[in-house]
Structure formats: C-alpha cells, structure tokens
Amino acid sequence: MTPPFLTASLPVPHGFFTRQGGVSAGRFGSLNASLNGRDDPALAAENRARVARAMGFAPDRLLGLVQVHGPAVATATAPWAERPTADAMVTATPGLLLGIVTADCAPVLFADPEAGVIGGAHAGWRGAVAGVLEATVDAMQALGADPARIQAAIGPCIGQASYEVAADLRDEVLAEDLSAARFFQTGRPDRWWFDLPAYCAARLARRGIAATPPPADTLADEARFFSYRRGSIAGDLPVGHQISCIGLAS
Structure with missing residues (x-):
C-alpha cells in the first residue's frame, strides 16, 4: 500500500505524511515513522x-535524526x-531523502531548487526559540543556497486553538523576543494559546523567507x-510519529 501524503508548492519531491497507510498497530497505528524503539522496530522500518x-x-536513502x-x-x-x-538536516546530494518526525511540533521543509539544496527541520517551541530554523538556512547557505531563493513549507503541527501553555513556556519565548507576545492569546488564568506555526513563519520572515502555513492541526x-x-x-503515551520528507532526485 502506498501511504497518502500532503504536499505544498515546493518544486522538489516532498511530502507530509499522515498516520495512515502503515503496518503498526494500537497507539502506533498505522504509519508510525519513529525509530525511538517504542514501536516494533521491524514495523517502523517497514x-x-x-x-x-x-x-x-530507495528505503536506504531515507535519512533520520536523533531529535532533541x-x-x-x-x-x-x-x-x-x-x-x-x-x-535539522540539509543536503546538496541528489538521491537523498530527508525525514523529519513529529507528533505536534512543526516540520519545516526548505528548498532552493536553483542551487540544488534542500533542508528539513523539527521545530518545537524550544528548537524554534533556540534558532533551529535560522540555523537550517545558514547550513543551506554553506552549501550554496541563496536565502532570496529559498522556499519553505510548514507541515501539519499543533494549531493555536489546541495549544494551551503555561507561564513558563510563554516567559521563555518572550525572554528571547518580547515582540513574540502577539503569538499568545489569553485563555484561562495564567494560561495562553500559543500559535507555533505563525511563530515559526515569523522567524523565517525575518530572514526574508516566506513559509506556507500548515495544512492541518495535528x-x-x-x-x-x-x-x-x-x-x-x-493518559495514553507513548504515541506514534508522522514523518515529513524532502529529497533531491538522482
């Protein structure tokens, strides 16, 4: 079975996969793509x-990371x-497929088709605040990409209406940039609704890169x-992870 996936307007092979079309069962059903060992490793590999x-x-061309x-x-x-x-990872080597696994964090795919350079990033709030998106752009530049040509797409991730956060998260985000207060909507006492994809898009916009918004709230x-x-x-943990991929054809 060929698993379904969503696409953006990136001009290279890419896909934001769902949880559908795999062989895993239970809480990992069915297209769990995580290699953390909580699912049957043989099923995750399939x-x-x-x-x-x-x-x-080819399956051996799909690369992964230990994401932290x-x-x-x-x-x-x-x-x-x-x-x-x-x-995050970047490449200018044809025939490689970069895979980012997520289960609410934002998968962000990048491409400079003229330079033949691509990238993929796992952007939870901590990574985004730490600069993983900008670091991905810098690493692409080191391979010959031009930020003026880089296109980006944010994949399925948790939406603002689903993402209630406490003061500790908000304080850390605002400690890095007070203007990020616009991404928090007031909710219950000492709680806010955080717009992670818009925050990621704004950080990329500061580098002159427009990012298409996510197609779904995970x-x-x-x-x-x-x-x-x-x-x-x-109270049903652990859970599976979907995967988002981008590659350079051989």
Missing part, C-alpha cells in the same frame, strides 16, 4: 520503507551509518495525525 518508495526513493529539540543541523553527503543528534485531526499532547491528555 513504515519508513513505504514512505521512501512513495517518494520515489535543539538548534543543531547535520549536513548529509551520503546515507549515514548512525543517526546524528540534531533537529491534535484536532485524530483520524489523520498522531499527537503527543492528545496522548498526554488522554
């Missing part, structure tokens, strides 16, 4: 193989034997997407 083939790539909500970026020149610890759309927060609210 899910990722299906994703790669859906994109037109930081700003580090890995540069890929060939399939790696061991996943690096980073939250928490609100249970039929199509995994959501860590939904699982946490329900």
Whole structure:
C-alpha cells in the first residue's frame, strides 16, 4: 500500500505524511515513522520503507535524526551509518531523502531548487526559540543556497486553538523576543494559546523567507495525525510519529 501524503508548492519531491497507510498497530497505528524503539522496530522500518518508495526513493536513502529539540543541523553527503543528534538536516546530494518526525511540533521543509539544496527541520517551541530554523538556512547557505531563493513549507503541527501553555513556556519565548507576545492569546488564568506555526513563519520572515502555513492541526485531526499532547491528555503515551520528507532526485 502506498501511504497518502500532503504536499505544498515546493518544486522538489516532498511530502507530509499522515498516520495512515502503515503496518503498526494500537497507539502506533498505522504509519508510525519513529525509530525511538517504542514501536516494533521491524514495523517502523517497514513504515519508513513505504514512505521512501512513495517518494520515489530507495528505503536506504531515507535519512533520520536523533531529535532533541535543539538548534543543531547535520549536513548529509551520503546515507549515514548512525543517526546524528540534531533537529535539522540539509543536503546538496541528489538521491537523498530527508525525514523529519513529529507528533505536534512543526516540520519545516526548505528548498532552493536553483542551487540544488534542500533542508528539513523539527521545530518545537524550544528548537524554534533556540534558532533551529535560522540555523537550517545558514547550513543551506554553506552549501550554496541563496536565502532570496529559498522556499519553505510548514507541515501539519499543533494549531493555536489546541495549544494551551503555561507561564513558563510563554516567559521563555518572550525572554528571547518580547515582540513574540502577539503569538499568545489569553485563555484561562495564567494560561495562553500559543500559535507555533505563525511563530515559526515569523522567524523565517525575518530572514526574508516566506513559509506556507500548515495544512492541518495535528491534535484536532485524530483520524489523520498522531499527537503527543492528545496522548498526554488522554493518559495514553507513548504515541506514534508522522514523518515529513524532502529529497533531491538522482
């Protein structure tokens, strides 16, 4: 079965996959793409193989990361034997497919088609505040990309109407930039609704890069997407992760 995926206007092979079309069961059902070992590793590997083939790539060309909500970026020149610890990756090597796993955080895909440089980033609020998106742009520049040509798309992630946060998160975001207060809508006492995708888009806009908005709210759309927060609210953890991919054709 070929798993379904969503696309943006990026001019290179890419896809924002849903939780549908895989072989995992239960809370990981069905297209869990995480390699954290909580799902049966053989099933997760089959899910990722299906994703790669859906994109037109061999399964061994789909690269992954050990994501830790930081700003580090890995540069890929060939399939790696061991996943690096980073939250973004870039490449100028044809035939590689970059895969970012998420379960509410924002997957952001980048492309400069003229330079033949692509990138993918995992942008939770911590990583976004730490500068993972800007670091991805910098790493693409190091490979020859021009920010004036870079196109970006934000994939399915938690939407503002679903993302209630406390003062500690808001304080950390505002400590980095007070103007980010516009991304918080007042809710219950000492609670706010945070617009993560708009925050990510604004950070990219400061670098002159326009980003298309996410096509779905992961928490609100249970039929199509995994959501860590939904699982946490329900006391049903761990959960699966969807994957977003971008590649350079050989």
